[in-house]
Amino acid sequence: MTSRPQNLRQTAEAVAAERAARSPAGADRLSPNDTQAMLQELRVHQIELEMQNEELRLAQVDLDAARARYFDLYDLAPVGYCTLSAQGLILQANLTAATQLGLSRQALVGQPISRFILAAEQPTYYLYCKKLLDSGAAPPCELGMVKHDGTPFWGHMVASAAQDEHGATVLRMVLSDITARRLAQAELRIAAAAFESQQGIVVTDAARVILRVNPAFTAITGYTPEEAVGQTPRLLSSGRHDAVFYAAMWSAIAASGSWHGEIWNRRKNGEVFPQWLTITAVQDNSGRPTHYVGSFVDISLRKAAEEQITKLAFYDPLTGLPNRRLLVDRLEQALAASQRHRRQGALMFVDLDNFKTINDTLGHSQGDLLLVQVASRLSACVREGDTVARLGGDEFVVMLLDLCEDSAAAAAQAESVGKQIQTALNRAYQLDGQTYHSTASIGVTLFADQKVGIEELLKRADLSMYEAKDAGRNTLRFFEPQMQAAVTARGELEASLRLAIKEGQLLLHYQSQVTVGGQRTGVEALVRWLHPERGLVSPREFIPLAEETGLILPLGQWVLDAACAQLALWALLPEMQNLTIAVNVSARQFQQSHFVEDVQAALQRSGANPQRLKLELTESLLVKKLDDVIAKMIALKALGVGFSLDDFGTGYSSLSYLKRLPLDQLKIDQSFVRDLLSDPNDAVIARAIVALGHSLGLQVLAEGVETPEQCEMLASMGCDAYQGYYFGHPVALANLAASLLNMPYSPRQ
Ligand code: C2E
Ligand code: CA
Ligand code: CA
Numbered sequence: 001m002t003s004r005p006q007n008l009r010q011t012a013e014a015v016a017a018e019r020a021a022r023s024p025a026g027a028d029r030l031s032p033n034d035t036q037a038m039l040q041e042l043r044v045h046q047i048e049l050e051m052q053n054e055e056l057r058l059a060q061v062d063l064d065a066a067r068a069r070y071f072d073l074y075d076l077a078p079v080g081y082c083t084l085s086a087q088g089l090i091l092q093a094n095l096t097a098a099t100q101l102g103l104s105r106q107a108l109v110g111q112p113i114s115r116f117i118l119a120a121e122q123p124t125y126y127l128y129c130k131k132l133l134d135s136g137a138a139p140p141c142e143l144g145m146v147k148h149d150g151t152p153f154w155g156h157m158v159a160s161a162a163q164d165e166h167g168a169t170v171l172r173m174v175l176s177d178i179t180a181r182r183l184a185q186a187e188l189r190i191a192a193a194a195f196e197s198q199q200g201i202v203v204t205d206a207a208r209v210i211l212r213v214n215p216a217f218t219a220i221t222g223y224t225p226e227e228a229v230g231q232t233p234r235l236l237s238s239g240r241h242d243a244v245f246y247a248a249m250w251s252a253i254a255a256s257g258s259w260h261g262e263i264w265n266r267r268k269n270g271e272v273f274p275q276w277l278t279i280t281a282v283q284d285n286s287g288r289p290t291h292y293v294g295s296f297v298d299i300s301l302r303k304a305a306e307e308q309i310t311k312l313a314f315y316d317p318l319t320g321l322p323n324r325r326l327l328v329d330r331l332e333q334a335l336a337a338s339q340r341h342r343r344q345g346a347l348m349f350v351d352l353d354n355f356k357t358i359n360d361t362l363g364h365s366q367g368d369l370l371l372v373q374v375a376s377r378l379s380a381c382v383r384e385g386d387t388v389a390r391l392g393g394d395e396f397v398v399m400l401l402d403l404c405e406d407s408a409a410a411a412a413q414a415e416s417v418g419k420q421i422q423t424a425l426n427r428a429y430q431l432d433g434q435t436y437h438s439t440a441s442i443g444v445t446l447f448a449d450q451k452v453g454i455e456e457l458l459k460r461a462d463l464s465m466y467e468a469k470d471a472g473r474n475t476l477r478f479f480e481p482q483m484q485a486a487v488t489a490r491g492e493l494e495a496s497l498r499l500a501i502k503e504g505q506l507l508l509h510y511q512s513q514v515t516v517g518g519q520r521t522g523v524e525a526l527v528r529w530l531h532p533e534r535g536l537v538s539p540r541e542f543i544p545l546a547e548e549t550g551l552i553l554p555l556g557q558w559v560l561d562a563a564c565a566q567l568a569l570w571a572l573l574p575e576m577q578n579l580t581i582a583v584n585v586s587a588r589q590f591q592q593s594h595f596v597e598d599v600q601a602a603l604q605r606s607g608a609n610p611q612r613l614k615l616e617l618t619e620s621l622l623v624k625k626l627d628d629v630i631a632k633m634i635a636l637k638a639l640g641v642g643f644s645l646d647d648f649g650t651g652y653s654s655l656s657y658l659k660r661l662p663l664d665q666l667k668i669d670q671s672f673v674r675d676l677l678s679d680p681n682d683a684v685i686a687r688a689i690v691a692l693g694h695s696l697g698l699q700v701l702a703e704g705v706e707t708p709e710q711c712e713m714l715a716s717m718g719c720d721a722y723q724g725y726y727f728g729h730p731v732a733l734a735n736l737a738a739s740l741l742n743m744p745y746s747p748r749q
Contacts, residue, residue: 080175102147222268236265319375327389344410349465355394439474509730522580556589567608610640619651670704
């Protein structure tokens, strides 16, 4: 529709004008038809007008709604709107602005906006307003503001100058609360500053691929960001922790979100260093880790300091040996352990004789030098697990662990170490430009249980050390009288055995060895000691001592020579010339590098027939350097000497070595023979030994045969030869012939 008439009069005029235009003659007279038509048209117009009114009403409704929406928007907008007078008084404010400033909209009206701006920010605000009023606009500004109740907040203002309906200048302002953003920015700045900290920081994704590292990371590890990013932290792995360690670490992170602890890592230059590491998982809303942040500090220095402190606290600075505190600590553990394992331990006080003299005459620095050398000599004398400590001055303590269960044997062990210590400490010392000699007194006490306290033990060892000093220095004394007695007796025994070898107090007894037919084929030579006061002493008493002290070497040599001499003599007697002599050879003797030559020399000196000499070896010999043993056996075999394996079945019997040895005979150990009839096990073993020996082509001899029943049973097993009281005790040479004549029983085939 084109422009609409405004009212009825105008409409009527418009209609008349239209008619006049259509009929120019007599047009000013209205016919009834015309009137009718006019009325008709008027009605149409009226309807049109009503429609127009309805449209207007609807438009008004629209407008009202739009206005309401506007006010909603105005009030509920996330930003504050204020209209200010040119003087900065609030003329109007929306709801958000009211909330921001902490007063109702009505209460805000008339308030100067400046009262909501922090004093420090006022100059900025005035400059801003001035710019607005001068030029109508100004770039947004951020201001520290304060609510009515005093709560500070950060405001962001955008404003423009305008004219109100009366032509007055007003400022329309949009105000936003940007406190949260400012805080976030500050946090970011803090985080960034933290990232630049002295701690090494590494950020990885959920797959532990490194995304970022900080400069401290590079400073500590040596890896630049370019080298680290894209790798995993395995780059730093030192290899000192096993998979279990890392698995525990990651499961802790999975369970609690973080882990911290000490860890050894490797720098780019290969150096392994300790660090204190904290790993934190960054999780998304559903709790899934999205990143890991590891921060660490290099604690090498702290660790070194800790170690230094421990060293000072537990070690003697001069010698580096444990000090009294550490000794007491270890002694406590040793007491507990010895109670558990029932093994004896020994505590030794070692004190240098005349240390004061060297300190006084040569000076303290020389004295220190001496102590350092003593410390290292002492340490060389003990086994791993034993402790050498310095209590101060020239007082050293040696703690020996894991000695024998039997206290007499333990005392012997302790004494032997004590002797070694004395020998070591008696050697000359090279001090600054001079040679110095010293001796040491040693006090010993044994411990096997906790009944005696630590202090008491130390006191005992100390006391016996003073006794050792009283006894003339360079001596060793036990605290326990019975130990002292045992050790003293041993010492005496050793001295007199030494003398016995030299003075010819040893002699040989012979025990017959017979075949199944009862024929004597040879004898075993068994050494005896004819002691001037004690009479005949059994080898069971002195052979072990001779083994320990090394006296077995001259002793064994003497037996060998005596046996060869005997063989040479028997060669001249028709009844004896076919007899062999079996000589026991100790492992230590056989292991002598010149053993083959020794035997050869003995044979040559005496002129004995090597075919008549049989050497009895024990399995203990075969434990080490088997190739060397075999080579020696082969060399002796080449001379014509025979071999028997003694005490067979009690040792480390192994078929593999048996096959390689050039043996002639196995001797079933007497322990199996003793209970042959009563213990089925022993019978089975004896039978097995016979079978084994035969399968290797060896003769099998049973020793310790005492009864005809044993003999019979052994014969039934196929045993080839016998030795034992049943056929004759070991006897002196003179009685040998008689025992031969009195042979009581000849087992049948
Ligand atoms: P062995 O080599 O096993 O010697 C056999 C031991 O059993 C001898 O003890 C002997 O007297 C004893 N015996 C012999 N027949 C019987 C018997 O029917 N019943 C019982 N119960 N015992 C019997 P002996 O002479 O006291 O020698 C003990 C050990 O001393 C020897 O055991 C041997 O290992 C060692 N020994 C003896 N003489 C020497 C030697 O000259 N050199 C070396 N290295 N050790 C020797
Ligand atoms: Ca023997
Ligand atoms: Ca034996």
